[in-house]
Amino acid sequence: MPDDTMPDRKQSHVVVIGGGWAGWGAAKSLCEAGVDVTLIDGMVDPTGSQPITTKSGKPFEAGTRGFWKDYPNINALTEELEAGNIFTGFTTSAFWSPDGLEATAPVFGESPQWPSPLGQALATIKNFKRLPIQDRLSIAGLLYAMLDLYRSDKVFRKYDDLSAQSLFIKLGISDRLINEFLRPILLVGLFKPPEEVSAAVTMELLYYYALAHQDSFDVRWIHSKSIAEQLFEPLSRRLMSRHHLRVLGGTVVTRLNVSSETQRISSVEIQSVKTKEVKVIDDVDAVVLAVGAKGLQSLMSQSPECSKAAPELVAAASLGSIDVISTRLWLDRYVPIAYPVNVFSRFESLKGAGGTFFMLDQLQKESERALWGHDQPQGSVIASDFYNASVIAVMSDQEIIDRLMHDLLPIAHPEFRNAKVVDYEVRRYPDSVSHFSPGSFRMRPPLETSVETIVCAGDWVRMGDKEHGAKGLCQERAYVCGLEAGNSLIRRKIVNGSNQSKTIQHSVVPIRADEPQVVLGRVLNKIVMDQIDGFGLTLPWLDS
Numbered sequence: 022m023p024d025d026t027m028p029d030r031k032q033s034h035v036v037v038i039g040g041g042w043a044g045w046g047a048a049k050s051l052c053e054a055g056v057d058v059t060l061i062d063g064m065v066d067p068t069g070s071q072p073i074t075t076k077s078g079k080p081f082e083a084g085t086r087g088f089w090k091d092y093p094n095i096n097a098l099t100e101e102l103e104a105g106n107i108f109t110g111f112t113t114s115a116f117w118s119p120d121g122l123e124a125t126a127p128v129f130g131e132s133p134q135w136p137s138p139l140g141q142a143l144a145t146i147k148n149f150k151r152l153p154i155q156d157r158l159s160i161a162g163l164l165y166a167m168l169d170l171y172r173s174d175k176v177f178r179k180y181d182d183l184s185a186q187s188l189f190i191k192l193g194i195s196d197r198l199i200n201e202f203l204r205p206i207l208l209v210g211l212f213k214p215p216e217e218v219s220a221a222v223t224m225e226l227l228y229y230y231a232l233a234h235q236d237s238f239d240v241r242w243i244h245s246k247s248i249a250e251q252l253f254e255p256l257s258r259r260l261m262s263r264h265h266l267r268v269l270g271g272t273v274v275t276r277l278n279v280s281s282e283t284q285r286i287s288s289v290e291i292q293s294v295k296t297k298e299v300k301v302i303d304d305v306d307a308v309v310l311a312v313g314a315k316g317l318q319s320l321m322s323q324s325p326e327c328s329k330a331a332p333e334l335v336a337a338a339s340l341g342s343i344d345v346i347s348t349r350l351w352l353d354r355y356v357p358i359a360y361p362v363n364v365f366s367r368f369e370s371l372k373g374a375g376g377t378f379f380m381l382d383q384l385q386k387e388s389e390r391a392l393w394g395h396d397q398p399q400g401s402v403i404a405s406d407f408y409n410a411s412v413i414a415v416m417s418d419q420e421i422i423d424r425l426m427h428d429l430l431p432i433a434h435p436e437f438r439n440a441k442v443v444d445y446e447v448r449r450y451p452d453s454v455s456h457f458s459p460g461s462f463r464m465r466p467p468l469e470t471s472v473e474t475i476v477c478a479g480d481w482v483r484m485g486d487k488e489h490g491a492k493g494l495c496q497e498r499a500y501v502c503g504l505e506a507g508n509s510l511i512r513r514k515i516v517n518g519s520n521q522s523k524t525i526q527h528s529v530v531p532i533r534a535d536e537p538q539v540v541l542g543r544v545l546n547k548i549v550m551d552q553i554d555g556f557g558l559t560l561p562w563l564d565s
C-alpha cells in the first residue's frame with residue numbers, strides 16, 4: 022500500500038488574484054486538491070475576519086446582496102461550513118415609482134406550483150398595480166426569443182450584438198412594459214438601462230432569475246452581520262488551518278511576468294497599498310485572475326509579455342465597468358413599511374441610476390442591536406444602493422442622503438418625512454461591476470487563456486464547455502467560475518497537489534433542469550429555424 026501521507030511530487034504554488042466569490046471559489050478547489058495557494062486582494066481584509074465599520078463603529082457592507090432560489094453551490098458551501106441558518110426566509114420585494122407602489126413580487130414558492138411561465142403569470146396577476154394586462158402580454162415575443170437564444174453559437178452572438186432595448190422594440194414590447202417594468206429590472210439586475218446591455222445577457226438574466234421555474238425569483242438575505250463574516254470568514258479560516266492557505270490583504274498585484282521562452286507565468290509583482298513597498302513572488306506555477314475589468318486593465322497595462330502572449334486578456338481589459346454607491350442610514354424612529362426589500366423605478370432624481378433599499382431592521386431583526394454598533398437602537402436602519410451611479414457619485418454625501426430622505430423614501434411610506442437621520446455612511450465604488458454591453462460576449466475573458474498557466478474567474482468570464490446555468494451579475498456564477506478555474510488547472514495537470522491520489526476536482530452542482538415545455542420549445546424551434554435558415558432567411562429582429 023502506498024503511504025498517501027507522503028508527498029509524491031512537487032506541490033505547485035498558485036497565486037489567486039482577487040478575494041471576491043470567484044477568488045474564494047478558486048482558492049477552495051485548489052487548496053482542497055493539495056495545491057499551495059496564496060490569495061491576494063487590495064482590500065485590507067478579504068477574509069471577513071475584520072468586519073467593515075463606519076467612522077462611528079457601526080457595521081457596513083458594500084452592497085446588500087440576495088441569494089436566489091437556484092444558488093446550489095453557495096447552499097452546498099453553507100452546509101459544508103456548518104454555517105447554520107444564516108439566511109432569512111424568502112422575501113417579498115416591492116417596486117416603487119413616483120406614482121407609488123407599482124408591483125410586488127411575492128414568494129412564488131408559496132403558491133401552488135404550475136409550469137413556467139404560467140405559474141408566475143397566475144401568481145402576479147393582482148400584483149401589478151398599474152400596468153394594464155395588454156402591456157404585460159406584449160412580453161410574448163421575448164419569451165419566444167428566449168427559446169431561440171441558444172439555437173447555435175452564431176445565433177447567440179447575434180442576440181449579444183443587439184441591445185436589449187432594440188430587441189424589445191423589434192419584438193413589439195409595449196413602451197409601458199419597457200419603461201415601467203423591464204428598465205427598472207435591468208437597472209437593478211445588470212446595473213444598466215436596456216440601451217446599454219446585451220440582449221443575450223438580458224434574456225439569460227430574465228430566464229435564470231425569473232422564468233426557468235415558478236419560484237426562480239424567490240430570494241433571501243443574510244439575517245445577521247455580512248456575507249464576508251458569515252461565509253468568507255469560516256471558509257478562509259478552514260482553508261488557512263487545514264490547507265495552509267496564505268492570504269495577503271491590502272496588497273495589489275501590479276504585474277504578471279510571463280517567460281518569453283516557456284510562455285508560462287514566471288513571477289508576479291505585488292505592492293502594499295499602505296506602504297507602497299514592492300515585492301516579487303517568483304515561485305509561481307499558475308495564476309487565477311479573479312478580478313474585474315478595471316483590475317485586469319491595470320494589470321495588463323503593466324504586463325507587456327503577458328499582453329503579448331494572451332491578447333484576449335487585453336481585449337477583455339478594454340471592456341467597461343459600472344459605478345456603484347452604497348449607503349446606510351440610521352433613523353430616530355421605526356418606519357413600518359410593509360416590505361423589507363424595495364426597488365426604486367422611474368424617479369427623476371435618480372438621474373438614470375438604478376436604486377434599491379433594504380429595511381435592515383426587518384431583515385436582521387434578531388440581531389438589531391448589532392446594527393447600531395456601540396449605540397442603543399433607536400429606529401429603522403436602511404441600506405440603499407445605487408447602480409449605474411456615475412451622475413450620483415459627483416453629489417456630496419449629504420446631498421445623496423437628502424435625496425433619499427426627501428424624494429425617494431417618502432413615496433414608500435410618509436413617515437420617512439418625519440424621521441431624522443441620526444447617522445449615515447456613503448461609500449463609492451467606481452468601476453466595480455462588470456458591464457455586459459452589446460457585443461461584449463466575444464471580448465469577455467475565457468476561463469482558459471492562451472497562456473496555459475493563467476486562468477480567469479468571475480461573473481464576466483466565459484466558461485466554454487463548463488458553462489453553468491447561473492447567469493448575470495451573480496454571486497453563484499462568480500463562485501462556480503472560481504471552482505471551475507481551479508478545476509481546469511487540476512484537470513489539465515498544470516498544477517500538482519502535494520499528494521497525487523488526492524488531487525481531485527471540486528464538485529460543481531448544476532442548477533435545476535429546464536422544464537419539459539422549455540426543452541420541447543427549444544427543440545421544435547431549432548428544427549423549424551434550421552430549415553428556414555437553409556433558405557437564407559432569418560428572424561426579422563436578427564436581420565442586421
Ligand SMILES: Cc1cc2nc3c(=O)[nH]c(=O)nc-3n(C[C@H](O)[C@H](O)[C@H](O)COP(=O)(O)OP(=O)(O)OC[C@H]3O[C@@H](n4cnc5c(N)ncnc54)[C@H](O)[C@@H]3O)c2cc1C
Pocket residue numbers: 038039040041042043044061062063064083084085086087088272273274275311312313315316317320345347406453454478479480481493494495496497499
Ligand atoms: C451593490 C451590489 C449589489 C449586488 N447584488 C447582488 C445580489 O443581490 N445577488 C447576487 O448574486 N449578486 C449581486 N451582486 C453581484 C455579485 O456581488 C458579483 O457578481 C460577484 O460578487 C462578483 O464576484 P467576483 O469575485 O467575480 O468579483 P469581485 O467581488 O469584484 O472581486 C474582485 C476582487 O479583485 C480584487 N482586485 C482587483 N484587482 C486586483 C489586483 N490587481 N490585485 C489584487 N486584488 C485585485 C478587488 O479588490 C476585488 O475584491 C451585487 C454587486 C454589487 C456591487
